[in-house]
Amino acid sequence: xxxxxxxxxxxxxxxxxxxxxxxxxxxxxxxxxxxxxxxxxxxxxxxxxxxxxxxxxxxxxxxxxxxxxxxxxxxxxxxxxxxxxxxxxxxx
Numbered sequence: 001x002x003x004x005x006x007x008x009x010x011x012x013x014x015x016x017x018x019x020x021x022x023x024x025x026x027x028x029x030x031x032x033x034x035x036x037x038x039x040x041x042x043x044x045x046x047x048x049x050x051x052x053x054x055x056x057x058x059x060x061x062x063x064x065x066x067x068x069x070x071x072x073x074x075x076x077x078x079x080x081x082x083x084x085x086x087x088x089x090x091x092x
Contacts (some may be wrong), residue, residue, distance in 0.1 A: 055084045
């Protein structure tokens, strides 16, 4: 809404690169919601499924941050990740 307002006022216009990135992000978000709904309809319990998805997202984000931005994970973050995996194992 804010971008639309700014475009009408001619104070801001997205570039082609930003539009392509926005469309790509939209497709990825739509796909993730679609597959989450498919998984829930196939018999997964929500109480088990959502923690798995959340820890998976955190793991993927940490991995991508390490690969693309050369981030390092502190021992405390590794500990938190390990506790989350143990918690999921106990939930299941």
